[in-house]
Amino acid sequence: MGLQEYFAQLSRGVDLVAECSGLSAPDLEKMGASAQDAAELIGLHAIYFGPTPYTGKQRLALDAARRNGHALSTLQHIESFTRRVQGRLATWNLRVELCSSSPERITAVARRRLREMRVPREYCERALLRQHPNGLATLTVTGNGLDMADAFRTIDHKRPGTSFIARMLGKADETTTRTRVTTMAVLQLEDYGKLVRRERDDVLVRTTSGTVITGAQLVERACANEGLVTIISRTLGPVDLYRFDRFASVKQRTMLAAEHPTCAWPGCSIPAERGQFHHLTPWKHGGETNVANLVTLCNYHNGVNDDDPNAPPRRGRLARKCGTIVWQPPHAH
Ligand SMILES: [Zn+2]
Incomplete structure (x- = not known):
C-alpha cells in the first residue's frame, strides 16, 4: 500500500470504524492490529454505531465526521474531550459540535465548551x-x-x-524577624471596681456592687473567652495579666506590650517585642522590677533616656504619672 492510498484511508476514519461491525478486539488483533489500536477502534465503533438513546445525535456526529474527513486520530482526539463531560446528552452535544468542526479548530472549540460547562467550585477551608x-x-x-x-x-x-x-x-532566618501575634483584651480597672490589695500572685478588686473578688474572677466574669486579658488602671498603670494557665516568665513582658505595643518614647514605632525593659526608677536608685516601674523602650531610646535624675539632663526621661507613661523634657525642673 502506497502513501497516497494510506492517506486516503486515513481521511475516512468513520468508514474504517464502520468496518469493525461484528468484530471483537481479538478479531482485529488477529488481522494484525496492535492491542491498543484494536481497543480504540472497538470503542469508537460502540460510540458511532452502537446502541444509544441519542440516535439523532449519533447520526449528526457520523455525517459531520464523514463530511469533514476526520481521520481516526481526529476521532480519538474528539473523545479525549468528550470523556471530561458529565451526562450523556452533554457528551453527545459536544461530540456533534466537534465532529462539525474542522480538525484544526477542534481543540479551541472543545476548550471553550469545557470552560463554559465547568461548575463554579464551592470553596471551603x-x-x-x-x-x-x-x-x-x-x-x-x-x-x-x-x-x-x-x-x-x-x-x-x-x-x-x-x-x-x-x-x-519562627525558624532562624537572618532577614525575616519573627512576629508573634497575640490578641490582648484590656480591662480598665475603674470600669469594674477598685483595687483593694495585692495578695500572693493576684489582686483583690472591690467591684462596683461592693463584692470583693480576685482579679482572675473579674476577668472570668468580664471576658473569659478573650485568651489574654490584662487589667490596666487609669491611675496605677498595668495591674495584672490573666490567662487560662499562667506563664510567669512572659507575664510582665506581655503586660507591658499591652500597655505599649511600640516603644514608649513619644513618636517611636519600633515594636515592643524588639525592645528592652527599662526601669523608670533605676535599679541602683531602688527601682523595683515590677510592672509599674517598667516600660518597653527600643534599644536606641533605652540608651538616650536620662536614667539618672541627678545627672545633667540631655534628652529627657520617661516617668509614670497617674498610671500613664509620660516623657519629661530635660529641663522640666
Ligand atoms: Zn524608640
Missing part, C-alpha cells in the same frame, strides 16, 4: 500538601480572604518558601 521529587513541597491553604491576603503580603517573593516558613515556624 482546607489545607493540602504535595511533596515533589526534588525535595520541595507545595502547601495550599484556603481560609478567610482578608487573613490570607495579609499572610500573602508577609511573603518575600525573592525567597517565598524560606520567608514563609521563617514566619510560620
Whole structure:
C-alpha cells in the first residue's frame, strides 16, 4: 500500500470504524492490529454505531465526521474531550459540535465548551500538601480572604518558601524577624471596681456592687473567652495579666506590650517585642522590677533616656504619672 492510498484511508476514519461491525478486539488483533489500536477502534465503533438513546445525535456526529474527513486520530482526539463531560446528552452535544468542526479548530472549540460547562467550585477551608521529587513541597491553604491576603503580603517573593516558613515556624532566618501575634483584651480597672490589695500572685478588686473578688474572677466574669486579658488602671498603670494557665516568665513582658505595643518614647514605632525593659526608677536608685516601674523602650531610646535624675539632663526621661507613661523634657525642673 502506497502513501497516497494510506492517506486516503486515513481521511475516512468513520468508514474504517464502520468496518469493525461484528468484530471483537481479538478479531482485529488477529488481522494484525496492535492491542491498543484494536481497543480504540472497538470503542469508537460502540460510540458511532452502537446502541444509544441519542440516535439523532449519533447520526449528526457520523455525517459531520464523514463530511469533514476526520481521520481516526481526529476521532480519538474528539473523545479525549468528550470523556471530561458529565451526562450523556452533554457528551453527545459536544461530540456533534466537534465532529462539525474542522480538525484544526477542534481543540479551541472543545476548550471553550469545557470552560463554559465547568461548575463554579464551592470553596471551603482546607489545607493540602504535595511533596515533589526534588525535595520541595507545595502547601495550599484556603481560609478567610482578608487573613490570607495579609499572610500573602508577609511573603518575600525573592525567597517565598524560606520567608514563609521563617514566619510560620519562627525558624532562624537572618532577614525575616519573627512576629508573634497575640490578641490582648484590656480591662480598665475603674470600669469594674477598685483595687483593694495585692495578695500572693493576684489582686483583690472591690467591684462596683461592693463584692470583693480576685482579679482572675473579674476577668472570668468580664471576658473569659478573650485568651489574654490584662487589667490596666487609669491611675496605677498595668495591674495584672490573666490567662487560662499562667506563664510567669512572659507575664510582665506581655503586660507591658499591652500597655505599649511600640516603644514608649513619644513618636517611636519600633515594636515592643524588639525592645528592652527599662526601669523608670533605676535599679541602683531602688527601682523595683515590677510592672509599674517598667516600660518597653527600643534599644536606641533605652540608651538616650536620662536614667539618672541627678545627672545633667540631655534628652529627657520617661516617668509614670497617674498610671500613664509620660516623657519629661530635660529641663522640666
Ligand atoms: Zn524608640
